[in-house]
Amino acid sequence: MQSHPPQPPAPHSQNNRDQDTAGIVPPLDPELNDDLRALRTLHRLATIARDETAPHRDTLNALLVEIISALDASAGAISLLNPDSGQLEIEAHVEHPGDAHDISLRLGQGLAGWVALHASARLIPDVADEPRHIRIRPASRCVMAAPMEDNGQVIGVIKIDHDKPAAFSERDLRLLVHYTREATVCVTRLWQLRQLREKSRQLETLITIGQTLVAKLEEQELFDTVTRDTREIIPGLPGCAFYLHDPGRRAVRLVSFNPPTLDAPARDADLPLNSCLVASAIHTRRQVEFTDIRGPDFLDLLDLPRNPAPRSLLAEPLVFENEILGVLAVFTDHVHRFNNDEKRLLTAIASLAAVALQNARLYSRVFQSEDLLRKNEQLTTLGLLAAEIAHEIRNPLTVLKLLHGALGLDFPDDDPRRTDLRVIGEKLDQLEAIVTRVLHFAKAPASLHSRWPLADIIDDTIVLIRLKLAQAKIQLRYEPPPRSLIVNVHKGQIQQVLLNVLLNAMQAMPDGGRITLAHHLSGEAAGAAHPRMAHIDITDTGGGIPENVRDHLFTSFLSGRPDGTGLGLSIARRILASHHGDITLESSSAAGTTLRITLPVA
Template structure:
């Protein structure tokens, strides 16, 4: 009769344990109920369940009853104590008197006998169940078999609850990934995008810090672009040599790498955070765009942590989303640049049509002016500067006619308009034209030129247009007056010898935001300017196989130089 009652008690106990799946979804709550059930079924005075921490590979007491609170601090290595021995060997054990077993570690002085059984899930030991009694030989082999049976059922229940929680966690991560992906794809600005990736990565990985480092243009180092910490975005600068870091290895091999203990490695990045926040573990994942690795996404924890496969896959997916978002950002930038270029071209086309119409309207009155001026037949005594002015006016009327014709015949070859000229003479003639403007603007001229001629094959009017534009710009850069230096010389470029003209002013310099775009059409810093002067000048010089360049600019002044190939002598 007693056996039948014992059997029923065992069946009731098994049923209560197996039904926990339907009673709770919290594994810890299930373990608490399992402990209570074991105490009642086996008549024990205390019990505990210790689980193996995958990060430290040590046994930590998860739940207990009848033991002191200090039991929570126990962390046993595999093989240490009775619990560690069972975990290491995967076998149950029965101890009739713990005082005579050297493996026993005292948790409570009154305990005399103990049983322990391994929790084995899919062939791996994940924990140990212990039951104790204050009586010597309180348990027998039959009780041990019962403990093994109940532990096996309890392990299955807890395993199913763990699986349910993992599935819920994965579902939540998937939803978070979708949400993060939508947010990242919608972000256009690259700095904002990088910080968003770091923020989402930290939230999903539940880590202390997340960082994004991108490959520098020379491909030799990684530069920090975003760092997200407990208090949000962190302002910090860091650059790592690829040859001196695990992170560099991950990038070069395009392979995810984890470091479980940063303190034991030779990693020397983020030193202030590693020290102040006691960062322990790191996971670094390459960011790939197409087939090109452009950087890494890093996660840091402040506890020793062994990243599992699910976490690694999640981080890899997030890095991939980040790569797609970065590529989209780059493509959008190109689209916007192309759109801006199209707008500029459209404005240039409109300007061209307008210029042709204006040129057509100018041609007739210009012809009248030329005929009337020639009819005046102005003659002045030798040495009278007005005679030189008459020559200049005649020459400029002819130049205006050529400009009008060139606009009307835009697109036709103009090589026949090029002829040999002394660049010194062109510059000096241009300075004569500007003498009144220089005096009115209180600008003094420092002019230097070699004695020998600088013969070049150019379109005279166009080159003078460039010279005038540079000098007028220099004058306007000095509203209070000053000194402009115009220096002529030669420059050896490869196998070519070029004539050079340098114009230097003492103005305040080109604004920093405009320096990279000063040769673009319609860019101007003057309220009355068109923004075409430098762009046209550079185009003229390119058509002469020359170049216009900004040598330097700043508070001390601005220096431009243009180069034109010297005419080769026979």
């Protein structure tokens, strides 16, 4: 996980400290300000912190070497408090055994543990007289230590040794306290600077993640991107899992696990909530943390990986408009207390993922609606073509019936031709009935027409394509007129006309653009010879319609796109004709195209 300043327990007050213990430090003497050597040491300590690029441990080593040199010590160590274990761990040392970094002390254990627990410096003139002292260096005889405090919190201890007993004086201890304070300031400032840089990096990464997730329209790709990016923005995570919530089944389903090489639960299998640890995030509707889940109470859980077994887990629910869509969970392979930065980052990513998932689902519905519209468009075309064919058949069929009736043929009852003549008449009547049914079926029933405000029809149509407009980076401008226009139409068919025209306009602007939609009234002057007509002008900023296409724009099966059917505008004109309206090309150039839809006002 990330390196963070330790978070120790609150320090003890001065009244609670052991005043009877030797080595308790009084306030610093003003005379130390006149010590030239001490001032030079303080200056060099401050200078060390200027190197912002140096590794954290190198900075600690440099500070320790300077303090040891200033106090003529033989050895020393800097121990920092680990926020996960609550123990002191040696981060830098001089003249200590090579495995000193593996040594950790509880608060109160040894000299360093005592100093950290009581937040007080201490001097041991001869370690032979102190049975509680833990001798890491066999040659160590005289030891002193001072706490590293930041805003009243102990974050570590600096301890120095000498090979001779009584080598350090009370004045040396006061100098150590002074040097420790300066070293602590240097360390905390470097920590803060690195934290600010890390936060800046995380913010940039979050912005990038947000932009990436919004563009993911396929759900599985979205899930895999979320788990991968979560591990990137929170370094040191052995694994990240994405669970979808199914409230109807009262279960979760693992849909993504990163890295995929780990022994994760079965994908796409329903896991009952009462057998899953992440269910606690769903039930409480808030982030939950488990510091250690290695115990027997967690063995039967179905949602956790088995190899390697997780040790600590942080789970964040994905909530969108008060609906829990799923859970994003991260885990470590060691006991770890997740800090506030990690918790906030997981919350931010889960929020972005919830919005992106909802967008992907809405886009999927839009695409399904578009596919359905295209199928309806094809069926409508087949119906219109059938009506045309039936209409063309009906004319010669009428002629045949008239000629057949006018022949006046009459054969004797026993003549087979009499039966043939009767069958011919019956089949002609049958053909006429079939043609009549086809024509009546293709004709929109007048009962489906009703009075509608034209602005309402347009508004409802815009709602259907608003997500597709956003995806295509197209702005739509529409301002309804102050006076409402009422039309007597089949609403669904008029919406189909508008959708065909708007989709064509969007496809003419693959890199984005603007669609302007406006409607107005004509023929309302007193005594006008023509009925009042509502005009809807749809203007795009595309490249225009080619010259060789304009004259045949509303012809069936004419398309300027490889994937087009050439039926959209042809169907639109036929629908409008059945409503006593029309669609025309008003203008087209490199600056854009304007189509006008005309309908009679009720």
